[in-house]
Amino acid sequence: MYNAHRGMVPAPNSRLNELLDQVRQEFDSQQNRTGEYESNMAQQVSEMELVRQKVYNLEQNQIAIKQRYEEDIARLRHELEARGGPPSHVSISGLPPHPGLSQPQPPAIGHGPSNLFGGIMANPPGQGAPGLVPPTQDQQQQQQQVPPPHQMGASQGLQQGTFGGYPPSHGMNGGYNPQPPQTTASPGPGKGRVNRGPPGPTTPHQAPSSSYPDARPSPQLGRPPSPLPLHQGHQIINNLADLELESLRPEQKREGSDWFAIFNPRIPRVLDVDLKHTLNHDSVVCCVRFSHDGRYVATGCNRSAQIFDVANGQQVTKLQDESVDKDGDLYIRSVCFSPDGKYLATGAEDKQIRVWDIASRTIRNTFSGHEQDIYSLDFARDGRSIASGSGDRTVRLWDIETGREVLNLSIEDGVTTVAISPGGEYVAAGSLDKSVRVWETRNGNLIDRLDGPEGHKDSVYSVAFAPNGRSLVSGSLDKTIKMWELVDARLGPGPVPRERMGSKCVKTFEGHKDFVLSVALTPDGRWVLSGSKDRGVQFWDPRSGDTQLMLQGHKNSGMA
Numbered sequence: 313m314y315n316a317h318r319g320m321v322p323a324p325n326s327r328l329n330e331l332l333d334q335v336r337q338e339f340d341s342q343q344n345r346t347g348e349y350e351s352n353m354a355q356q357v358s359e360m361e362l363v364r365q366k367v368y369n370l371e372q373n374q375i376a377i378k379q380r381y382e383e384d385i386a387r388l389r390h391e392l393e394a395r396g397g398p399p400s401h402v403s404i405s406g407l408p409p410h411p412g413l414s415q416p417q418p419p420a421i422g423h424g425p426s427n428l429f430g431g432i433m434a435n436p437p438g439q440g441a442p443g444l445v446p447p448t449q450d451q452q453q454q455q456q457q458v459p460p461p462h463q464m465g466a467s468q469g470l471q472q473g474t475f476g477g478y479p480p481s482h483g484m485n486g487g488y489n490p491q492p493p494q495t496t497a498s499p500g501p502g503k504g505r506v507n508r509g510p511p512g513p514t515t516p517h518q519a520p521s522s523s524y525p526d527a528r529p530s531p532q533l534g535r536p537p538s539p540l541p542l543h544q545g546h547q548i549i550n551n552l553a554d555l556e557l558e559s560l561r562p563e564q565k566r567e568g569s570d571w572f573a574i575f576n577p578r579i580p581r582v583l584d585v586d587l588k589h590t591l592n593h594d595s596v597v598c599c600v601r602f603s604h605d606g607r608y609v610a611t612g613c614n615r616s617a618q619i620f621d622v623a624n625g626q627q628v629t630k631l632q633d634e635s636v637d638k639d640g641d642l643y644i645r646s647v648c649f650s651p652d653g654k655y656l657a658t659g660a661e662d663k664q665i666r667v668w669d670i671a672s673r674t675i676r677n678t679f680s681g682h683e684q685d686i687y688s689l690d691f692a693r694d695g696r697s698i699a700s701g702s703g704d705r706t707v708r709l710w711d712i713e714t715g716r717e718v719l720n721l722s723i724e725d726g727v728t729t730v731a732i733s734p735g736g737e738y739v740a741a742g743s744l745d746k747s748v749r750v751w752e753t754r755n756g757n758l759i760d761r762l763d764g765p766e767g768h769k770d771s772v773y774s775v776a777f778a779p780n781g782r783s784l785v786s787g788s789l790d791k792t793i794k795m796w797e798l799v800d801a802r803l804g805p806g807p808v809p810r811e812r813m814g815s816k817c818v819k820t821f822e823g824h825k826d827f828v829l830s831v832a833l834t835p836d837g838r839w840v841l842s843g844s845k846d847r848g849v850q851f852w853d854p855r856s857g858d859t860q861l862m863l864q865g866h867k868n869s870g871m872a
Contacts, residue, residue: 549578550823552862571865589625603649612644617658631668648689659686679710688729692736699739701727707741719756729774742772748786758807762796766817774830779837787828793821793842821852
């Protein structure tokens, strides 16, 4: 029987065709994407090859520069030995152990994280770049570091003429050549702080030194194993640190339980020294300043300034701003008494200047405006004006009567130190750019800039006016102290043109073994004092240029 449905063929499944088409389209799309990915990968591989080639070229350039540097060092060492200088010890790589080789280039100094002295005190002794950041509490037993120097002394104002008739001299140690420039990095970050801006600098580090894990006294403070002969004339006169204490006669030295003094064996001894007090603190002491009458001494440390009676060594008062955030550290980096002794100005890491009424322990003035840590303060003799120097590259003058900023002087690099002349007409500042500048306080005109061939070869960390007002003393990371004869070359109103600036260096004091971090003069101008990272304090005769004595008692740098 014929089946009407038997010859019928089922219609194609259109749904299946649609799915197959979609799969085919997705496959084509993925294939196109794969091609794009492969193209991108090939491009990136090509870029990486270019980067690799550039890195290789940089490495080759660095090797060539290092080779040229080694050749220059070898040539200079040969010239030094040919001229009768001491032979240089050669390290494994063939280079003399110059500390600058391990130090990074100084970062830009400005606002924000690129702060002043990025590493001058942040490192432990003997480890790389210098810095000024006080150590954390768990580091303080292994490293005792303090911030940049604070100045003492002032003088009468600028006049023409030499400094009390002292004869000019090109160097303290006859025949010494100028110190070569040294790389000085900026201080790195310290202990964490809360919203206080970038940390400040710490003591520079150059030569390796022994660490002191505890506070036990140690009069042996890293002297060479064998003494140098005394017959080498001026070459040995100022290098008192090269003398061995045990080899000196009794009249050439004085010793305590944890300190000693060496008197220059080649000149008459006219000074004596003895330990009067040891003033203990709970944290790093960042700055020290005597009152003008010499009755009190102020110190700056973590979160507080303390005042001691010089006669008995007892603490008179402790000044601490209780309104400040308690989190983190807040080191007082500079202190200064008013001339009448009623007030103490402090500069801290929070960029604030506080003027304290000592008797009531209250804050009389608070000055804001600096954008980085304040490293130096100085009161004018009239007791009304305060000069401040900061890592923000500015020197500022403040009026404590009106509570206002009256002068803002900007320079090209971080300011480490300031000093006002006794008459108040001038303010001087030292900087990381190796220069000392002198301005009029009345109008901010630049009177002189002390640098150039006679100037320092590294950052200036301390300045102080001489009592006669015609000279200035500066200390630098180039290990030298310089005395400058200041000349006011003004022809009229306005700043002095650079070509007319006539001040000159009349003395260069050489003898410290490491960075000079602080300088001062006695009130009568008879002695120049200097403190160094070599842990020594030296007394210099500005007339002869000889050092009278070297005092060592600290286990870390003498910052103020």
